[in-house]
Amino acid sequence: MDVGLFLHNGSCNPAFLKLDLYCKGLRIDASCELGDDAREIIRNRAGLGSGLEVVIGRDMYTNVPVVEWWVQNSPYWLVKRGQAPRAVPDPVSLGTAKGSGTLREPDPFTRYEIWRENKPFDYAAYDALKPVGKGPWVATLDRANATLVDTVTIPEEPKWYKQRTSSGKLMQRIGCLQGTYLGVYWGPRCQNWGPNGENEYCKFCTEGQNLGSQEEAIKSVADVVETAIAARRESKITFVHVNTGFIDSNDYWGLFEPLYRELKSKTNLLLGLQAPPDADFENYRKFKALGVNNVSLCFEVMDEELFKEIGPGKARRGGLKRYLEAIDFCANEVGFDTVNGEIIAGLEPVESSIAAIDWIVDHGAIPTVCVFRPVLGAAYGKRKPPRVEDMLPVFQHFYKRCMEKGLPIGIAPNVKVSLIMLPEECRGLMPNPDAYPIRRAALWFAAKAFKAVFNARVKV
Ligand code: SF4
Structure with missing residues (x-):
């Protein structure tokens, strides 16, 4: 087909x-x-x-x-x-001193x-x-x-976007929905953007321009916890995904520990960590013990030369090898619920994206495959996105490898991601979507069981 x-x-x-x-x-x-x-x-x-x-x-x-x-x-x-929408009389204001107000009836x-x-x-x-x-x-x-x-x-804007935390900050500037989960940036501006790392930022990224303008540059633990609770109550989120950029020390345990401790104890929501490789891999065991469910490491491309060209700061401060070692360690030594290696398809040749998917899957992690988006303001903002004809084989390979390897995809309850093709969504890109019936049935049962456990434990 x-x-x-x-x-x-x-x-x-x-x-x-x-x-x-x-x-x-x-x-x-x-x-x-x-x-x-x-x-x-x-x-x-x-x-x-x-x-x-x-x-x-x-x-x-x-x-x-x-x-x-x-x-x-x-x-x-x-x-x-x-x-x-047409104007209709407002029954609440009729007969009151305000007279006959109107409502907009859609x-x-x-x-x-x-x-x-x-x-x-x-x-x-x-x-x-x-x-x-x-x-x-x-x-x-x-x-x-x-x-x-x-x-x-078109999903409506949730009411909590316009609520304020007890410190007076607009919750929309603390975190936002990206699909059905809450995404939060935590920590200082990625050091690849300065003060000592000017011009070392990744060329597809605008994080250094967003923090402080589009979202709060300084957030407290309480700001994030209150926002997560409001998002859970109204939007039924199950997952809080927290990311950060580089800090000079690479001590991400020190940066995140107070936040995760409070988030877990107050909400028991599923927690995700997306950060550069930690200075001490043993810290990943502490994250796991604290209740972090998912770790994601974004190395973007498998081609070593392109890795250096696209992310000079990333190459200098971490290096491709360090990212791959961290993925391997988290997936095979620590054993989080899931570990993701994130790449951006469209930044390197298709064969190289496919090699990256193979490497991630072969090491027991799940690929996160973004489609390169040349966003306004990024160094690569004047490029064009890739062609769908080139992307199709990448995402077909992605689905096929996840299913063949028996990776736990689509299990977390109500985690629909708007920024990427989820692996289970790629089934619709396959010439034979009915393949792997036993594996799909096993994933369905695992998702039901995981949801029951989550519902029993969640605190909000
Ligand atoms: S590491 Fe690169 S992609 Fe991540 S925030 Fe820093 S500059 Fe942006």
């Missing part, structure tokens, strides 16, 4: 749509009212979450590029259908849809596109020459 945007029955293939949207982005039809209907677009955490949160199908969360210059050529459009049939222009994607025009301008790219779609792809959901 050919893998493409539509299945043989004519319905949308959500996995392919998610992948292709990472590669091409989404233009906005003038009918959309994202200011009212969507979560605010926040560029944070290295910049990957710089897009619009969208749910494809039942629960495939994705963060779609909408503001980058290269999106202006996308064949995909977001369209709002249905009537505009049309119950309002929905968002993704459409695709009928003409083939013009790579020549795309290659000729110049890096100018900033979206969102709003215009009016010519629907007569476009095809409805699928109805999608």
Whole structure:
């Protein structure tokens, strides 16, 4: 079976749509009212979450590029259908001193849809596109020459985004939802951005520009714990993923220990750590003992020369070998629930991304495979994202290797990630999605059991 945007029955293939949207982005039809209907677009955490949160199908969360210059050529459009909200009398204010106030009653049939222009994607025009301008790219779609792809959901902004912590900070600036989990940056600005590491930042990253502008530069343990509790209560999060950049000492245990101790004891949510390799690998045993469930190490590319070129600070302060040793140690010596090695497909040749996936899987860890997103403000912001045709074999290989190796994918309850293709989502990219029936059944039972244990233990 050919893998493409539509299945043989004519319905949308959500996995392919998610992948292709990472590669091409989404233009906005003038009918959309994202200011009212969507979560605010926040560029944070290295910049990957710089897009619009969208749910494809039942629960495939994705963060779609909408503001980058290269999106202006996308064949995909977001369209709002249905009537505009109408004014109706407000029963609460009727007969009061305030008189007859009104409410905005939404049309119950309002929905968002993704459409695709009928003409083939013009790579020549795309290659000729110049890096100018900033979206969102709003215009009016010519629907007569476009095809409805699928109805999608635009997740509302949670109310806790506008709540304040007891220190007065806006919770949205402490952490944000990236799909269904809470993402938080912890610690000082990555030292690759200065004061002594100028020009050593990773070339795809904007973290040094985001901290302090898009998110709070200084957060207390209480700020994060209060935000996590609010997000658990309203958004039913199960997982808090905390990341940081380089600190000169590489003592990430010292940096994170007070935060994780308090988060675990107050919430018992699942906790993830994403940091450069610790100065002392024995500290990973302490993280595990404290209740950290997942460790993620981002080495981005397997090609040693590209590793140095893309992340000079990362190469000087850590080095590819150190990242790989840390993954091996965490997966095989410590044994967290899961360990991830993170790469960015599109920054190196396809064969090299595939070699990285093989290395990670062969060492008992799970690959996290991002699609390179040239974000505004990054050193690589004027590049173009990779072609979906090149990404497809990478993600097919990713799924195949995870299933063959029997890795524990898709087990954590309600963890839908908008920034990446989850390994289990890549099943929809396979020529034969029905393969591995026994393994899939085993994962289904493991997920049910894990969820029951989590629900029994969670404190909020
Ligand atoms: S290590 Fe690289 S990707 Fe991570 S925050 Fe620092 S500059 Fe950005």
